[in-house]
Amino acid sequence: MDDEFKRELLERLKAIEERLDGLDTSQSQLQEAYARSRAHLRRFWLRPPMWTFEQHSPRPLDLRTLPAPPSLPTCVPTIAIVTPSFNHGQFLAATIDSVIGQNYPALSYHVQDGGSEDDTVAILKGYGDKISWRSEPDQGQSDAINQGFAGVDGDIMAYLNSDDILLPGALTYVAKFFAERPDIDVVYGHRIFIDYAGSEIGRAILPAHSIEALRYAGYVPQETMFWRRRVWDAVGPMDRNFHYALDWDFMLRAQAAGFKFARARRFLACFRVHDAQKTTKNYELGRKEMQRLRLRNLGYVPSQLEISRAIAPYLLRQFICHWSYRLGLLRR
Known part of the structure; x- marks a missing residue:
């Protein structure tokens, strides 16, 4: 990637981004941003950032870059969260801590474990009455989620x-x-993408929701997604026939039922990248499930x-x- 191409890319990004909401920049900021970006441009090229997990070497997750939590709405809604689990003892405590550490006053949190053989049960017992949990064999992730929400x-x-x-x-x-x-x-x-040890390795900033793009690809980050109870009541629980694309099927x-999606302008969660995750291990199963969904929703x-x-537009x-x-042209 030569200097002329990099300059042209930056100029086009600036011109287009000036039409987007929330832009706050100046010529000096642009020059400073260009200087910071040179090394990244050499390494990152043009791959879709939303599907490029390892964007840089691991570095500590800096929560100071995130905005402060807003004030609670006048009427505080109850939030129900389920964590399906199976032999993820090395990560489970961090997941649980990230939920109960929110200190949300109307939270129902349940961990549905599939009968793990590692230290998962000992970890769950260590939380006492701070969470509810069960550990028993299930028929996969979808089944565990449905059992948890029951x-x-x-x-x-x-x-x-x-x-x-x-x-x-x-x-x-x-x-x-949701209140507003x-x-x-x-x-x-x-x-935010994190590695096995919890260090940050990349970020994905998403544009506004695209109904058309979702019909072809499950691009919504599942770990950041929340829905109203009426959606679950209307479309039903997770389909136990899906073990990889269950979230895309639900979306x-x-x-299709007419429920409206929105992308929030905020980082909500971290997706952990490691060798034992389903996304890495079961690619072929995932490909087949995604093809089934495309056939069902597109007709071919x-x-x-x-x-x-x-x-491509998305x-x-x-x-x-x-x-x-x-x-540095957009603030999130």
Whole structure:
């Protein structure tokens, strides 16, 4: 990538991003951002940032870059969160701590473990009455989530996998967002990628929700997604026939039922990248499940070229948002 191309890229990003909401920049800021970006441009190239987990070498997760939690709404909604778990003892405590550490006053939190053989049960027992939990064999992640929600209730619902974590203030933000936006049924936000040890390795800044793009690709970060109870009641629980694309299936059913999605302008959670995760180990199973969903929702199985063309406008917007954030042109 030569200097002329880099200058042209930065100029185009600046021109387009000036049309987006929330832009706050100056010529001096742009020059400073360009200087900071040179090394990143050499390494990152043009891959879609939302699907590029390892964007830089591991570094401590700096929570000072996140905004302070907002104030609670006048009427505090109850939030029900379920964590499906199986042999993730090395990550589970961090996940639980990220939820109960929110100090949200109306939280129902349950861990549904599939009969783990590691130290999971000992970890769960260590929390006493701070959480509810069960450990017993199940039929997979979807079944565990459904079992978990059978025992907890809330105005707002979400599930958080046992290797991911919520960011501080996420629940308060979500509660206030839903209170201020009664027209929105499902909300999700930006995500941070962390490694096995919990160090940050990248970020994904998402543009506004695209109904069309979601029909072709499950791009919504599941760990950041919350929905109103009425969505679950209308479209039903997680489909136990899906073990990889269960979240995308749920989103597609909700979108097809007319429920409205919105992307929040805030980092809400961290997605952990490690060798033992389903996303890494079960790619072929995931590919088959995604093809099933495309056949069901589109009426045919599109080629990779057709998928790329359909989601290209969304990926371009995401690329612009990502680099505008990385260059300091956008504040999140």
